[in-house]
Amino acid sequence: MARRPTIHDVAAAAGVSVSAVSKAVNGRYGIAADTSARILQVVKELGYESSLVASSMRSHRTGVIGVLVADFEPFSAEILKGVGSALRESRYDLLAYSGSRHADGATGWERRSLSRLSGTLIDGAIMVTPTVVTASVEIPVVAIDPHTGRADLPTVESDSLGGALQATRHLIDLGHRRIGFLGGRPDLRSASLREAGYRRALTDAGIPFDPQLVQVGMFLTASSREPARALLSLPNRPTAIFAANDLSAIGVLQVAGELGIDVPRDLSVMGFDDIPEAIQVSPPLTTIRQPMQRLGATAAESLIALLSGETSDAMRIQLPTRLVRRATTAPPAPPA
Amino acid sequence: MARRPTIHDVAAAAGVSVSAVSKAVNGRYGIAADTSARILQVVKELGYESSLVASSMRSHRTGVIGVLVADFEPFSAEILKGVGSALRESRYDLLAYSGSRHADGATGWERRSLSRLSGTLIDGAIMVTPTVVTASVEIPVVAIDPHTGRADLPTVESDSLGGALQATRHLIDLGHRRIGFLGGRPDLRSASLREAGYRRALTDAGIPFDPQLVQVGMFLTASSREPARALLSLPNRPTAIFAANDLSAIGVLQVAGELGIDVPRDLSVMGFDDIPEAIQVSPPLTTIRQPMQRLGATAAESLIALLSGETSDAMRIQLPTRLVRRATTAPPAPPA
DNA sequence: AAACGCTGTCAAACGTTTTCGAAAAGGATT
């Protein structure tokens, strides 16, 4: 019955034209102060709010920034908090969208989501860990931690190479020599950088690289269990595993528990990211902290700059990582 | 230059009408199979994606569920994870919106956001901790932890009263008798329930209620610092404080630190919620765990049921809480 | 009397979906 009032309802109730209402609501020039006041009174009585969709369709400006994610998992949730806090003082609203995971074939979710929202609805976008990263001509876009190498997009990411170096060195400093690596898909930039850091740290320490000790997961807990099991079933199994992200490390922890391997006594485990969950597992995970909220906040600030007319010049911001030592790493058990 | 292709571009390129393209893309009845195939080929070549905004404006169905939050803080971020996981297997996309915090006057953000998005853009909404909670006639709405009492909306919430009882009893069991309460605005339902639980536990234990020991915060860290300071500056200050949520408890921890009061030796602190941050503060916070992700998932399931035609009957789901003991509570120091 | 500034209305446009009708294509009946 009492459906949402439209601008037509307001116009009819106030006895003016639709365009008059539009001008009054948006404070446009070309309407008398008292008429405007009368209209706004009616607006208030009826509880009218302009439809974001309809207005955006016509005006192509909405005052909304979109964050496009594949999924609301811990990493993107942290990003979101950062973006939110950066936008809190701005005039922008925040809209986070997780698009159709199903049926997107080869194109990837990001192209589809971006295409469906851009030009309308959102004035600018932040894409979280996109795989295909092609610039949009419609609206400014900033990428956070893009998975492919050369991005023609302004990018904010953390120092994967340096972080992986820190992680591996930490294990080496503890005395480990057989260190396994549970990576992500090697076609993803952050994954390959982390592997590069792992290998460089080994080389620096004069430890020969053993391909047996490298397995690939998919940055997910479930998909890392199998490779983790492979690593831990090796005849001469590693005394430490560096997983390319925390979710994978949690997979390692699970498998180790099932195999009766005590962490950290018999096995040290390192993660990467420091998602909130890292501290909730048992034992709490030693990891490399990515400043996820700052990643989000920085991206938001960059995007706002872009929106206010600054040119991007293929900006690329890199934020430092930090070792967070908790309870999953320890010196290796002395050889029995 | 290469602006996003519209349905008109596709139609022109394929040499058919706009409506033919629409039918082909949406798999509607009334188009020949080979024509459709030809059109879809062009669609792929041009990389066309229908505009969510334009299509929703006409059809009023979008396959998108909206989560409306005041802000992306830890609590709503956890909810979001839960909603996301519940929706992962469904055919719905997820859109989270944090509306204009500024200039919303008395009406509250939720009415404005809901009004701007409903009827278009989203098929159903989940409102996180809304204050004014009036049913929308446009689309189904489920509320999570609404702040006002009588909700004419289907609601999912956790057991604030029971949780507060648990919390206060825990402190009493440790031996505390002067227990402070740092509440939220008493007009908010969850806040008053938590205060009720606090008082009932005191009564049950035969401890007289002292109004001096009750202060109101605003469920935020910053806004709880002043009341926390008041509590801790009392001549006969409490040996324990139960804060109505974790963010407030973190405020208490900060103030205690500044005043040189050692937690938990000189002061025990309890929170409520168990947000990820609760474990990251030092010392880690003892708190009452709300199953936030389950709250979100349950709300999503209820909403999907509503969307597929089930009637609500003012459904009200309550989820249990659980005491999570960490390091901010201990028996009171023996009287010096 | 001409020119101007201010108000307010008209109508087009934004990119879709959907209803409806027309045209075309078959099939069946003479």
Place this chain on the structure above:
DNA sequence: AATCCTTTTCGAAAACGTTTGACAGCGTTT
């Protein structure tokens, strides 16, 4: 083989709720 009916295929146009540029009316100022 011609006619009629049914079915299929396709396009024209309206509608969704807004914004905006052009324009008309009108009282003022020169």
